[in-house]
Amino acid sequence: MKPRPGEIVAVVAGLDVSPGRLAAMRATFTAREAARFVSFAHEEHRNRWGAARGALREVLGAALGQAPADVEIRYGPHGKPYVDGLRFNLSHSGARALIALSVDCEVGADIELPRERRRTDDIARRFFTAGEIARLFASVDRKAEFFRLWCCKEAFLKATGEGLSRSTRSYEIEFTASGARLLWANGIPDAATRYSVFPLDPGDGYRAAVVAEGGGLKTRLVRWP
Numbered sequence: 411m412k413p414r415p416g417e418i419v420a421v422v423a424g425l426d427v428s429p430g431r432l433a434a435m436r437a438t439f440t441a442r443e444a445a446r447f448v449s450f451a452h453e454e455h456r457n458r459w460g461a462a463r464g465a466l467r468e469v470l471g472a473a474l475g476q477a478p479a480d481v482e483i484r485y486g487p488h489g490k491p492y493v494d495g496l497r498f499n500l501s502h503s504g505a506r507a508l509i510a511l512s513v514d515c516e517v518g519a520d521i522e523l524p525r526e527r528r529r530t531d532d533i534a535r536r537f538f539t540a541g542e543i544a545r546l547f548a549s550v551d552r553k554a555e556f557f558r559l560w561c562c563k564e565a566f567l568k569a570t571g572e573g574l575s576r577s578t579r580s581y582e583i584e585f586t587a588s589g590a591r592l593l594w595a596n597g598i599p600d601a602a603t604r605y606s607v608f609p610l611d612p613g614d615g616y617r618a619a620v621v622a623e624g625g626g627l628k629t630r631l632v633r634w635p
């Protein structure tokens with residue numbers, strides 16, 4: 411489970427777990443996590459959030475050689491969670507979570523369950539750059555391409571840890587024959603060489619991406635458990 415140097419491990423976890431497994435996961439939560447778990451009004455959201463947090467604790471524990479309950483998760487200025495000894499990021503959507511792990515570079519992860527009814531052209535015009543919109547609108551399968559790009563855009567915001575404090579139009583991503591790349595990002599002069607973008611196919615119709623601060627990296631997709 412622990413990534414090798416220069417490797418990004420992308421862990422995909424299913425979130426519709428049995429009541430027994432969810433109870434075991436809840437037993438690993440801190441008081442803050444337990445309070446967040448019970449705060450969800452909708453049972454499916456609550457259980458999936460709990461399963462994502464439980465899987466995160468299990469995966470981090472496995473990589474760090476610690477019991478899940480012993481993993482100490484802290485938070486950066488814009489809410490990015492971190493632990494000592496490992497870089498990671500979490501995303502969840504529908505019944506899946508994606509956890510990106512690295513030993514040597516900052517990472518951001520995003521997973522999305524594409525929803526057919528979303529007005530993706532309108533969202534693209536609002537959140538994407540002119541270049542991204544032009545390439546998207548010229549693509550053959552616009553809907554699929556939209557979600558592929560959305561994941562890459564989100565993963566970058568999560569790699570830098572800035573989240574919504576950075577405008578989604580302040581950086582541009584382009585798909586290439588072998589994947590994707592960051593073209594530029596405001597305020598980061600060497601952005602194009604500093605970050606690597608990896609669109610991922612986690613299966614079952616989900617789209618995903620990992621962005622890592624580094625070059626020459628390899629990705630490894632792993633199912634959990």
Ligand SMILES: CC(C)(COP(=O)(O)OP(=O)(O)OC[C@H]1O[C@@H](n2cnc3c(N)ncnc32)[C@H](O)[C@@H]1OP(=O)(O)O)[C@@H](O)C(=O)NCCC(=O)NCCS
Binds near residue numbers: 518519568
């Ligand atoms: C938190 C944020 C960074 C991502 O949220 P999201 O896409 O709704 O949800 P995800 O499941 O992908 O990510 C949530 C996880 O990100 C992590 N996270 C929270 N703040 C973070 C930050 N600043 N940086 C990186 N990771 C963060 C947490 O682990 C969180 O998990 P939790 O809710 O179980 O604690 C959010 O602030 C954000 O950027 N939303 C983007 C909305 C948008 O307009 N996107 C346009 C894309 S083009």
